[in-house]
Amino acid sequence: xxxxxxxxxxxxxxxxxxxxxxxxxxxxxxxxxxxxxxxxxxxxxxxxxxxxxxxxxxxxxxxxxxxxxxxxxxxxxxxxxxxxxxxxxxxxxxxxxxxxxxxxxxxxxxxxxxxxxxxxxxxxxxxxxxxxxxxxxxxxxxxxxxxxxxxxxxxxxxxxxxxxxxxxxxxxxxxxxxxxxxxxxxxxxxxxxxxxxxxxxxxxxxxxxxxxxxxxxxxxxxxxxxxxxxxxxxxxxxxxxxxxxxxxxxxxxxxxxxxxxxxxxxxxxxxxxxxxxxxxxxxxxxxxxxxxxxxxxxxxxxxxxxxxx
Amino acid sequence: xxxxxxxxxxxxxxxxxxxxxxxxxxxxxxxxxxxxxxxxxxxxxxxxxxxxxxxxxxxxxxxxxxxxxxxxxxxxxxxxxxxxxxxxxxxxxxxxxxxxxxxxxxxxxxxxxxxxxxxxxxxxxxxxxxxxxxxxxxxxxxxxxxxxxxxxxxxxxxxxxxxxxxxxxxxxxxxxxxxxxxxxxxxxxxxxxxxxxxxxxxxxxxxxxxxxxxxxxxxxxxxxxxxxxxxxxxxxxxxxxxxxxxxxxxxxxxxxxxxxxxxxxxxxxxxxxxxxxxxxxxxxxxxxxxxxxxxxxxxxxxxxxxxxxxxxxxxxxxxxxxxxxxxxxxxxxxxxxxxxxxxxxxxxxxxxxxxxxxxxxxxxxxxx
Numbered sequence: 146x147x148x149x150x151x152x153x154x155x156x157x158x159x160x161x162x163x164x165x166x167x168x169x170x171x172x173x174x175x176x177x178x179x180x181x182x183x184x185x186x187x188x189x190x191x192x193x194x195x196x197x198x199x200x201x202x203x204x205x206x207x208x209x210x211x212x213x214x215x216x217x218x219x220x221x222x223x224x225x226x227x228x229x230x231x232x233x234x235x236x237x238x239x240x241x242x243x244x245x246x247x248x249x250x251x252x253x254x255x256x257x258x259x260x261x262x263x264x265x266x267x268x269x270x271x272x273x274x275x276x277x278x279x280x281x282x283x284x285x286x287x288x289x290x291x292x293x294x295x296x297x298x299x300x301x302x303x304x305x306x307x308x309x310x311x312x313x314x315x316x317x318x319x320x321x322x323x324x325x326x327x328x329x330x331x332x333x334x335x336x337x338x339x340x341x342x343x344x345x346x347x348x349x350x351x352x353x354x355x356x357x358x359x360x361x362x363x364x365x366x367x368x369x370x371x372x373x374x375x376x377x378x379x380x381x382x383x384x385x386x387x388x389x390x391x392x393x394x395x396x397x398x399x400x401x402x403x404x405x406x407x408x409x410x411x412x413x414x415x416x417x418x419x420x421x422x423x424x425x426x427x428x429x430x431x432x433x434x435x436x437x438x439x440x441x442x443x444x445x446x447x448x449x450x451x452x453x454x
Numbered sequence: 455x456x457x458x459x460x461x462x463x464x465x466x467x468x469x470x471x472x473x474x475x476x477x478x479x480x481x482x483x484x485x486x487x488x489x490x491x492x493x494x495x496x497x498x499x500x501x502x503x504x505x506x507x508x509x510x511x512x513x514x515x516x517x518x519x520x521x522x523x524x525x526x527x528x529x530x531x532x533x534x535x536x537x538x539x540x541x542x543x544x545x546x547x548x549x550x551x552x553x554x555x556x557x558x559x560x561x562x563x564x565x566x567x568x569x570x571x572x573x574x575x576x577x578x579x580x581x582x583x584x585x586x587x588x589x590x591x592x593x594x595x596x597x598x599x600x601x602x603x604x605x606x607x608x609x610x611x612x613x614x615x616x617x618x619x620x621x622x623x624x625x626x627x628x629x630x631x632x633x634x635x636x637x638x639x640x641x642x643x644x645x646x647x648x649x650x651x652x653x654x655x656x657x658x659x660x661x662x663x664x665x666x667x668x669x670x671x672x673x674x675x676x677x678x679x680x681x682x683x684x685x686x687x688x689x690x691x692x693x694x695x696x697x698x699x700x701x702x703x704x705x706x707x708x709x710x711x712x713x714x715x716x717x718x719x720x721x722x723x724x725x726x727x728x729x730x731x732x733x734x735x736x737x738x739x740x741x742x743x744x745x746x747x748x749x750x751x752x753x754x755x756x757x758x759x760x761x762x763x764x765x766x767x768x769x770x771x772x773x774x775x776x777x778x779x780x781x782x783x784x785x786x787x788x789x790x791x792x793x794x795x796x797x798x799x800x801x802x803x804x805x806x807x808x809x810x811x812x813x814x815x816x817x818x819x820x821x822x
Contacts, residue, residue, distance in 0.1 A: 183606065233799040236546060236606060237750065241795035244743065248788025253497055255783045369614055376607050412622035419614040426608065427601045
């Protein structure tokens with residue numbers, strides 16, 4: 146019985162944590178290359194909106210997912226241009242991206258408010274799940290291809306970052322861009338690609354919400370998840386392998402906040418997912434500060450040739 | 455050091471951009487933002503010309519419009535000058551939205567539940583509002599100084615918590631007795647209302663305080679020892695260390711002032727305009743976020759926030775006119791906010807370059 150309850154909670158955690166996981170993986174990729182993108186919330190919102198519109202118009206949810214990913218990627222290039230090419234303040238540029246993204250999605254989304262997708266991405270079918278033992282069945286009851294795909298993506302991204310040469314280049318650009326430049330690595334190109342990749346993943350996260358998790362459009366549907374993803378990037382020590390743990394923990398937290406509403410005022414419970422990262426950041430920041438683990442050395446610093454410190 | 459040779463002109467890079475170039479690039483950023491933002495109108499099948507006409511009519515087209523702009527200028531001014539001080543110290547307080555709400559909550563408690571004599575209500579509301587906003591901001595300050603927690607994230611997360619707190623209060627313990635199904639509190643007693651100018655909805659008091667603090671903040675930064683320390687910490691932490699300046703003290707000060715002023719602004723909103731506590735989105739029209747740009751556009755100069763807060767007050771009123779007359783959602787303001795911020799920071803580097811026309815000359819540049 147207890148096992149059943151745990152598996153049931155994990156099942157919801159998987160469903161709810163997936164957009165967080167996707168966005169977090171994207172931000173890990175960006176920050177590992179030395180760029181801080183605080184515009185995740187904006188990219189997710191725009192990805193969610195684009196995917197919803199595409200899926201609604203074409204009646205094909207997978208085209209919607211594609212649309213969301215492309216929109217997120219293209220949108221992130223604004224941040225890439227201002228922070229990499231123009232060397233503007235990355236924190237503020239990210240904030241601007243969030244304002245712009247949520248602004249566009251909510252302004253244009255007015256006419257779509259309350260519309261429901263007729264063909265969303267559905268959870269795995271009963272027939273498919275019956276191939277597996279009952280525990281697994283409960284665990285993945287509300288999952289779909291994207292949920293499993295995002296777990297695989299975490300593994301692939303880990304392999305890419307830590308086991309391949311392009312991954313090493315990417316990480317090096319985040320540690321010591323001047324040395325990379327001297328070795329003939331095109332720092333700007335690598336960083337642009339990393340930011341674009343991060344945008345695509347954030348867009349995917351938003352698309353998952355709008356096309357699979359809650360396939361109806363309402364403004365503000367990302368609920369600050371983009372900001373949680375920025376926090377999760379720190380919790381996972383910039384390592385894709387740890388990202389799922391954090392994302393599903395938050396997923397479970399959101400789910401419990403929903404379940405406990407009978408006993409405690411929902412507003413108090415709804416605060417938990419935002420209070421928790423603040424508390425967790427305390428521990429992680431301390432650890433990171435003392436042992437210097439994970440933090441990319443040149444995070445947030447624009448690179449300019451011929452500059453020295 | 456790099457030497458560049460030019461034939462007709464040469465380019466100088468200065469650390470401090472000139473006033474003229476700051477004004478030029480600020481205006482450029484705003485114009486570019488409006489040019490790009492005009493695309494939004496096309497999605498609503500409205501010609502940008504008509505859109506902007508409505509916008510400017512609603513922002514400054516009549517005395518009524520002007521008063522509405524002024525009404526929205528006040529919170530932006532109060533919050534913006536606080537953020538200007540914080541940004542000077544490189545403390546990125548993004549939590550003004552939540553700090554405004556905390557001020558409003560404190561004011562509501564005083565007005566409805568404290569049982570204080572009427573003449574004491576307003577002074578205590580403002581005092582407690584300031585303290586609550588400051589207290590809310592001191593949490594991230596503590597986390598930053600003690601545990602090195604990034605203040606952007608912590609202040610932002612606390613915005614959601616503050617918003618939930620208000621929702622809880624207006625739907626639960628503080629829900630008004632005579633408001634039927636609506637979720638807001640009872641109306642404040644009239645002794646807790648701020649006087650407004652004539653028939654407008656512009657309270658005198660907060661406007662005056664805003665202007666006084668803008669001037670005071672300017673001299674605080676320029677003339678006082680503490681203001682000097684704050685600027686040094688912001689511009690060069692290494693120098694601050696050499697001078698023996700207590701960096702943690704400055705972080706606390708920056709958060710205290712910006713949070714306190716935000717709380718003060720929150721009191722002004724409930725005491726001056728709403729006279730009750732209601733949904734967070736109605737108490738603050740994103741003032742906490744817009745004020746970030748107010749401070750940034752003012753180049754973190756408190757005196758300049760008088761001008762920039764008025765500009766953004768006009769932007770909010772214009773946005774409201776678009777909503778009422780043309781049915782474009784109010785969030786269009788966010789689009790303009792984001793665009794203006796982008797163009798501002800993108801042209802920041804350019805504003806340091808100065809083209810000097812003249813004869814062939816070898817220029818020596820000492821960067822950074």
